[in-house]
Amino acid sequence: MADIEQFRRQLETAGYIAEPSLAATLLLLTRMQRPLLLEGDAGVGKTEVAKALASVFDTRLIRLQCYEGLDAASAVYEWNYQRQLLSIKILESETQSAEDKERHIFGEEFLLKRPLLQAISLPEPPVLLIDEVDRADTEFEAYLLEVLSDFQISIPEFGTVEATTIPYVILTSNGTRELSDALRRRCLYHYVDFPDFDKELRIIRTRVPEMGERLAIQVIGFVQSLRECELRKKPGVAEMLDWAAALLQLRVSDLAEDREGVVTSLACLVKTREDRESLTGELVDRLIAKSA
Secondary structure, three states, X not given: OHHHHHHHHHHHHOOOOOOHHHHHHHHHHHHHOOOEEEEOOOOXXXXXXXXXXXXXXXXXXEXXXXXXXOOHHHHOEEEOHXXXXXXXXXXXXXXXXXXXXXXXXOOHHHEEEOHHXXXXXXXXOOXXXXXXXXXXXXXXXXXHHHHHHHOEEEEOOOEEEEOOOOOEXXXXXXXXXXXXXXXXXXXXXXXXXXXXXHHHHHHHHHHOOXXXXXXXXXXXXXXXXXXXXXXXXXXXXXXXXXXXXXXXXXXXXXXXXXXXXXXXXXXXXXOOHHHHHHOOHXXXXXXXXXXX
């Protein structure tokens, strides 16, 4: 338990407030060399976990943003065709065999390394963030299994590239589709929920230290009450921090005493037209009153 608490303090120094269960899971990730799947609503701070881990280990963060249609050329590797064509032109006058010429143009110097290949090729283990893996196609998810199981990548023209070091792998999912059992089996798992009041207050103290205690308490109370409303997109930690910074820019020192400043700054907190229209003046007043 002492190791977990020490690691939790290291994460806090890096700017991430982690509960003991998450700190323990991250510690297991580093010691067992297993990928970690983080699930939770958008905005709860899943991506920030990877950034904090990279800071703790003072290592590089490599991010692969997933999307529908993501393929190997964007995620793994592709060949530098322009350089290959130039090299072919140069080799036309050479007396090398066709096999030697082919071997040359498919050498490592012509290989463009994308995030997955980069991550297993570095001399020091980076943090590999595979962000929003649920947005990628099931075909790409299946491709990931080889990388996450054996930490190697097969390139038909080149051969199998085995990992120089094992990266610290974090996958995030917003739950837009169900992930396969095969992928889940290869990962440790942690569900990241919206923080409770005390944790969110510690976050705002760490990230916006210039904010007074009373206003910080009001901001957290307002945001957490707003999350209980029927919204299309509930404000996450990032939106809460943006709103806190905006209130300071507008010189708001007390929500109850500056309703205009609250309304003016809601653009930082509410991010869809439907949610903004549902946030009536009466509801704003009620949320301010609850936060006091």
